[in-house]
Structures are given as structure tokens and as C-alpha cells.
Amino acid sequence: MSLTSSPATERRVAWRVGTVVGVQQETPRSRRITLDVPGWPGSLGGQHVDVRLTADDGYQASRSYSLASAGEGGVIQLAVDRLPDGEVSPYLNDVLAVGDEVEVHGPLGGWFVWQPSASAEPVRPVQLIAGGSGVVPMVSIIRTHVQAGDAAPFRMLYSIRSPADVFFREELAAAESAGLLSTEYVYTREAPPGSTTPAGRITRERFAAALTPAEQEPTVYVCGATPSSRGS
Ligand SMILES: Cc1cc2nc3c(=O)[nH]c(=O)nc-3n(C[C@H](O)[C@H](O)[C@H](O)COP(=O)(O)OP(=O)(O)OC[C@H]3O[C@@H](n4cnc5c(N)ncnc54)[C@H](O)[C@@H]3O)c2cc1C
Structure with missing residues (x-):
């Protein structure tokens, strides 16, 4: 050849x-x-x-x-x-x-993609797990979902240092308001004013509570910074 x-x-x-x-x-x-x-x-x-x-x-x-x-x-x-x-x-x-x-x-990256299901296919929930700038590919997935207006339930667990560090804040809030996304924010260094949950790394319990149960067979996407790119 x-x-x-x-x-x-x-x-x-x-x-x-x-x-x-x-x-x-x-x-x-x-x-x-x-x-x-x-x-x-x-x-x-x-x-x-x-x-x-x-x-x-x-x-x-x-x-x-x-x-x-x-x-x-x-x-x-x-x-x-x-x-x-x-x-x-x-x-x-x-x-x-x-x-x-x-x-x-x-x-x-053809292996890390999401596309709306064809109408004949069963709807499969989507669980996004993002840390810091790892939310960027999730935003393109969420935009695709919002644009298609498809019926897949979307949940996201988003770990970020502080409220000021949330990427694409307005767009995520708009998807939430439209009922197309449910986001659980985990603030590792500074919680929002009035928050009853102190800032800190996510616990095993909170992680389990925030995620779509495995029995629902969600498609799961995980993206976050590697140790060398985490910065100070
Ligand atoms: C598929 C993919 C998607 C990505 N998407 C995004 C994204 O959407 N947004 C985003 O911000 N980033 C993203 N990244 C990360 C991005 O590619 C870069 O790694 C990041 O921007 C850092 O690049 P840099 O040139 O600034 O840092 P670099 O110069 O590459 O350094 C990175 C870190 O390594 C340390 N370092 C460098 N050289 C050494 C050395 N010799 N010894 C020890 N430590 C060293 C530096 O101090 C620094 O902390 C993505 C990465 C991948 C693989």
C-alpha cells in the first residue's frame, strides 16, 4: 500500500x-x-x-x-x-x-462529541462534569442541545474557584431558565455571599447527590484542567 x-x-x-x-x-x-x-x-x-x-x-x-x-x-x-x-x-x-x-x-476529537438523538431513538440523559476551563466543550454541547431543543435531560456539575470564575455565565443561566439545563456549582475557594455550603473541594456525598443516577444510563462527559495546567 x-x-x-x-x-x-x-x-x-x-x-x-x-x-x-x-x-x-x-x-x-x-x-x-x-x-x-x-x-x-x-x-x-x-x-x-x-x-x-x-x-x-x-x-x-x-x-x-x-x-x-x-x-x-x-x-x-x-x-x-x-x-x-x-x-x-x-x-x-x-x-x-x-x-x-x-x-x-x-x-x-471525534470521540468527545454529543449530537441530539434522532426522533426514533430513546432519549438518553446527559451528565456533564466540568472543572474550570473544562466547561468550554460543555458549552458547545449545551449550545447544540439548546439549538436543537431536544428532549434529553441535561445536568452539569461545575467545579470552579469562585462565582467570578464562572465561564459563559449568562448563557448557562439562560439554559437553566429555559429548563434545558440543571447546574450544580461547586466553589472550591470562595462561595457566593449567603451560601450555606462553604467553599471547598467536592465530597464523595455531594458528588453522588449531584449526578444523574447510573440506572438512568446517562452519557457522561468529564473535562477539567490537568495538574500541570491548574495554575496557582
Ligand atoms: C483537548 C484539550 C482542550 C483544551 N481546551 C482548553 C480550553 O478550552 N481552555 C483553556 O484555557 N485550556 C485548554 N486546554 C489547555 C491548553 O491546551 C494549554 O495547555 C494551556 O492553555 C496552557 O498552555 P500554556 O502554553 O499557557 O502553558 P505551558 O507553557 O504549556 O505550561 C503549562 C503548565 O506547565 C508548566 N510547565 C511548562 N513547562 C514546564 C516544565 N519544563 N517543567 C515543569 N512545568 C512546566 C507551566 O508552568 C504551566 O503551569 C486544553 C487542552 C487540551 C489537551
Whole structure:
């Protein structure tokens, strides 16, 4: 068998140039970045991209970022937590500006996706478990769910340092108000004023109470920072 590239392979491995069309402070330590990527093939809820930066001297660095966006259209959205001692995330948070170009490779991650069930299929509940910026792929899954208006019950357990650190706050609240999502927030460092539950890491009991029971056979998605990217 000869090793040649097919049009499909070329599509899969393509790096595309995206232009920054929006930057917005997401939380005190993170930023929402919107990119216009001509030729973008669309993505499913839960997928991610690799972003590659090239310095003037040719040095390159690439990192993976989840897509908060999903579906058709050439505009994609990321949300990047700033690691003070990191190489790429401080640049994306502090330097990248509207009009700048970055290279984008994807969508990637066909194993971490959610799609609405076809009408003949039984509805399966969805349990999302997110820590910090790990909520970003969950947002694209939630957006897909809200857009489809499908009947799957959606629950999310979201562990975050403090109320100020909640990503996509308004959108999550809107999905809650519409009855399309139920979120249990776990604040690890600072609880909201008046909260009866003190800040702290989640306990086994609270974890069990917050999750969809296994007998309901939920589809479960878990995403959170790794120890090296947790920051201070
Ligand atoms: C599939 C996927 C999706 C992701 N999605 C997101 C997302 O949506 N949002 C998001 O914010 N992040 C996301 N990430 C994490 C992201 O890819 C980067 O890892 C993150 O932004 C940090 O990159 P950095 O270049 O700033 O830090 P890096 O320079 O890579 O450093 C990361 C950490 O490692 C430490 N470190 C670096 N080099 C060394 C060394 N030699 N020895 C010891 N420690 C070292 C640094 O001090 C820092 O704390 C995702 C990762 C994956 C794999």
C-alpha cells in the first residue's frame, strides 16, 4: 500500500488561517476569543482545535483549545484561561488583538462529541462534569442541545474557584431558565455571599447527590484542567 494523501486526508490535516474578530474578558483570568476561519468545515458539540502561533523569527508553538461553538459557519469561539507561567495562554489573553491572525487545525476529537438523538431513538440523559476551563466543550454541547431543543435531560456539575470564575455565565443561566439545563456549582475557594455550603473541594456525598443516577444510563462527559495546567 502506498502512502499518498487523499482529498479527505488533506481536509483533515489542513491548517487554516483564522482572523480574530472578537476578544472579550470572560472571567478575571480568562478571555473569550472569536475567530473567522474561511473554509472552516463546521464542528460538533465537544470538539477542539489546535491553535498555532508563529513568531517573527519563525519559532512556533501550538496548544489545544476546546471549541465553545458548534455547528456550521466559519466563525468559531474559544475561551482561554491565563496560566501566569505558561507560554501560549498569556499571549492569547494579553497580546492577541482583533485583526490578528492565528493558525487553526481541526475540528479534532471525534470521540468527545454529543449530537441530539434522532426522533426514533430513546432519549438518553446527559451528565456533564466540568472543572474550570473544562466547561468550554460543555458549552458547545449545551449550545447544540439548546439549538436543537431536544428532549434529553441535561445536568452539569461545575467545579470552579469562585462565582467570578464562572465561564459563559449568562448563557448557562439562560439554559437553566429555559429548563434545558440543571447546574450544580461547586466553589472550591470562595462561595457566593449567603451560601450555606462553604467553599471547598467536592465530597464523595455531594458528588453522588449531584449526578444523574447510573440506572438512568446517562452519557457522561468529564473535562477539567490537568495538574500541570491548574495554575496557582
Ligand atoms: C483537548 C484539550 C482542550 C483544551 N481546551 C482548553 C480550553 O478550552 N481552555 C483553556 O484555557 N485550556 C485548554 N486546554 C489547555 C491548553 O491546551 C494549554 O495547555 C494551556 O492553555 C496552557 O498552555 P500554556 O502554553 O499557557 O502553558 P505551558 O507553557 O504549556 O505550561 C503549562 C503548565 O506547565 C508548566 N510547565 C511548562 N513547562 C514546564 C516544565 N519544563 N517543567 C515543569 N512545568 C512546566 C507551566 O508552568 C504551566 O503551569 C486544553 C487542552 C487540551 C489537551
